[in-house]
Amino acid sequence: MISAAIEWNLVGEVIGVSFAAGLVVITLFALIIFGSTRAADARRAHEGGTATAFTVLAGVAGTAFAAVVVFALIVMAQKG
Amino acid sequence: MQNDLVLVIVVVTALAFDFTNGFHDTANAVATSISTRALGPRTAVTMAAILNFVGAFISLAVAATIATGIVNADLITPEIVFAGLIGAISWNLLTWSLGLPSSSSHALIGGIVGSTLAAVGTEGVLAGGLVEKVIVPALIAPVLAFSVAGLGILICYRIIGGRRPGPVNRGFRLGQIVTGSFLSLSHGTNDAQKTMGIIFLALVANGNLQSSDDVPVWVVVSAASAIAAGTYVGGWRIIKTMGARIIKMDPPQGFSSQAAGAAVILSASHAGFPLSTTHVISGGIMGAGAAKRVSAVRWGVAGNIVFAWVLTLPAAAAVGALTYGVTRIFGTGAAGPLIISIVLLLVLIVVMARRFAARNATTVVAGSGA
Numbered sequence: 001m002i003s004a005a006i007e008w009n010l011v012g013e014v015i016g017v018s019f020a021a022g023l024v025v026i027t028l029f030a031l032i033i034f035g036s037t038r039a040a041d042a043r044r045a046h047e048g049g050t051a052t053a054f055t056v057l058a059g060v061a062g063t064a065f066a067a068v069v070v071f072a073l074i075v076m077a078q079k080g
Numbered sequence: 081m082q083n084d085l086v087l088v089i090v091v092v093t094a095l096a097f098d099f100t101n102g103f104h105d106t107a108n109a110v111a112t113s114i115s116t117r118a119l120g121p122r123t124a125v126t127m128a129a130i131l132n133f134v135g136a137f138i139s140l141a142v143a144a145t146i147a148t149g150i151v152n153a154d155l156i157t158p159e160i161v162f163a164g165l166i167g168a169i170s171w172n173l174l175t176w177s178l179g180l181p182s183s184s185s186h187a188l189i190g191g192i193v194g195s196t197l198a199a200v201g202t203e204g205v206l207a208g209g210l211v212e213k214v215i216v217p218a219l220i221a222p223v224l225a226f227s228v229a230g231l232g233i234l235i236c237y238r239i240i241g242g243r244r245p246g247p248v249n250r251g252f253r254l255g256q257i258v259t260g261s262f263l264s265l266s267h268g269t270n271d272a273q274k275t276m277g278i279i280f281l282a283l284v285a286n287g288n289l290q291s292s293d294d295v296p297v298w299v300v301v302s303a304a305s306a307i308a309a310g311t312y313v314g315g316w317r318i319i320k321t322m323g324a325r326i327i328k329m330d331p332p333q334g335f336s337s338q339a340a341g342a343a344v345i346l347s348a349s350h351a352g353f354p355l356s357t358t359h360v361i362s363g364g365i366m367g368a369g370a371a372k373r374v375s376a377v378r379w380g381v382a383g384n385i386v387f388a389w390v391l392t393l394p395a396a397a398a399v400g401a402l403t404y405g406v407t408r409i410f411g412t413g414a415a416g417p418l419i420i421s422i423v424l425l426l427v428l429i430v431v432m433a434r435r436f437a438a439r440n441a442t443t444v445v446a447g448s449g450a
Contacts, residue, residue: 006212011220014348018224019231022343025259026232026336030239033251037243069258072342075350076269077138 025068031061083286085414086158089421090282093165095306098275100172101184102132102310105271107318108181108341108361109263112334115323118253118260121314128264129312135268136276136304149209150189151196156204158282159407160195162417165278166424167191167400171392173428179317179325180388183356187396188274189214194397195404213354218389221344221355222363229340229364230371236332237372252331259338266345267357268307275303322362325381327369337364359389 035058042051109131110124119127168184168191175182189210196204240248279299283289289296327333341357341364348355362385369377407416 006216010351010353011216014344014351014353015220015224017347017351018228018340018344021347022228022340023232023235025339025343027235027239029252029255029335029339030236030332033248034239034243036251037240037247040247069262072262072346075346076266 021068025065028061028065028068032058032065035059035061083158083414086162086417087282087286087288089414089417090158090162090165091279093162093169093417093421094275094278094282095302097165097169097172097184097188097278098272098303098306099310099313100169100176101271101275102129102307103313103315104172104176104182104184104310104318105267105357106311106314107322108357109260109267110314111319111321111323111361112329112338112365113256113260114319115329116249116253116256116331116334118256118331118334121319124260125312125314127261128267129308131261131264132268132272132311133304133308135265135270136272136307137300138265138269150206150213151192152200152204152206153281155200156192156196156281156285157199158285159412159417160199160404161192161278161282161285162420163195163198163404163407164188164192164400166403166420167194167396167398170399171396174395175388175392176315176317178388179321180385181318181322181358181362182385182388182392183218183358184271185274185354185356186214186218186389186392188278190393190396191400193393194400194402197397198401198404214393217348217353217355218359221348221359222366222386222389225337225340225344225360225363226367226370228344229337229367232340233333233336233368233371236336240332249331252335255335256331256338259335259342262342263338263345263357263361264311266342266349268304270345270349270357272303272307275306276300279303321381321385322365326362326365326378326385327376329365329369333365333368333372337361337368340364340367 035054035056039051039054039058042048042054106125106128109128110119110121113119113124114121165188168187171182171187171190172184193205193210276295276299279302280289280295283296283299284291284293323329329337338361341361344360344364345355345357362382366377366382403420406420410416410419
């Protein structure tokens with residue numbers, strides 16, 4: 001009876017979304033750091049093309065990270 | 081008149097609980113940021129206090145009441161709520177004095193369940209709701225956050241492996257400001273609502289409001305202010321435990337544990353699944369530490385924390401039940417809650433004064449020895 005009261009599909013959803021959201025956020029931020037530090041190293045080594053490529057990587061990851069943050073704020077506000 | 085006096089006592093006690101909730105849970109948002117020096121201690125708690133205050137205004141629909149589905153709301157009286165709050169406050173103060181992070185929500189639920197059991201017996205408690213809303217989330221939350229943070233830090237180290245630590249650490253410290261802010265904001269949206277719900281419930285029970293009415297502005301502002309003030313005071317003992325005693329943390333670990341915590345809390349909150357922020361963040365910290373090296377986690381400290389989690393519900397329930405029993409000795413009016421409030425306030429003042437005196441004596445001795 002108690003087991004029936006537990007919404008297992010909800011539990012599964014929370015686990016799945018938590019894993020997806022958490023890992024996406026952490027990966028995106030790690031890519032920002034990776035891209036920006038590699039770009040800085042490449043600029044110091046006067047490798048313009050490589051620096052640009054890593055700057056773009058950091059920029060794309062940063063944009064995606066910012067989008068996730070905005071989405072999370074919207075989710076938080078919509079709770080009410 | 082007597083009912084109004086009981087209502088006033090319940091409102092003040094609810095705000096006192098909200099204050100302890102704030103300082104007890106400050107660590108959830110700021111401990112890792114302070115530990116990795118992403119933020120200075122005072123800056124971190126000030127930011128957390130402001131975001132908790134703002135968070136309390138973001139969503140009001142949740143202010144139904146934390147006890148919905150766990151106890152039979154029709155049988156609840158202001159005296160039961162009062163006794164439950166005393167149970168929760170007592171447990172929060174005890175765990176704070178021991179530096180142990182424990183769930184304020186579980187303390188509140190435990191207190192209310194205990195006082196309800198003492199007042200109306202088992203028919204007042206909904207066992208299915210207790211399992212669904214308390215026991216299952218308490219088992220899932222830390223394990224889930226542990227796993228997400230653990231996997232996250234492994235991915236993180238894989239991506240940034242071999243990079244110079246200086247710029248990497250600076251970057252993750254910036255990230256921690258974002259994730260820590262999220263945790264503070266979500267704490268405000270969740271935990272301040274509990275107090276609003278309790279006060280709203282008392283106002284309805286006293287006939288001042290209908291259950292269909294909106295939450296009055298003064299309730300929202302007072303609950304937001306109490307949790308923000310508590311957060312600003314800062315539960316430094318628990319901050320120390322979470323920030324430095326479970327693992328020695330680097331900025332990527334701090335970021336991973338906070339990001340995992342924020343993801344789990346938001347996912348659960350969106351699905352309407354109640355999780356304790358304390359369980360989530362503690363689990364995240366342990367996961368970020370264990371993934372790097374299992375022995376990096378001080379499992380003795382972690383064991384004490386888990387032991388406190390297990391004890392939270394029954395201990396708060398026992399105090400709640402005891403408080404209700406003592407209240408009834410003085411009859412059904414305001415006398416019981418009033419006398420208990422005064423006695424507990426006096427005890428608190430004496431304990432704080434003795435602590436203050438002991439600290440001053442230590443400072444004087446240290447000063448004269450220098």
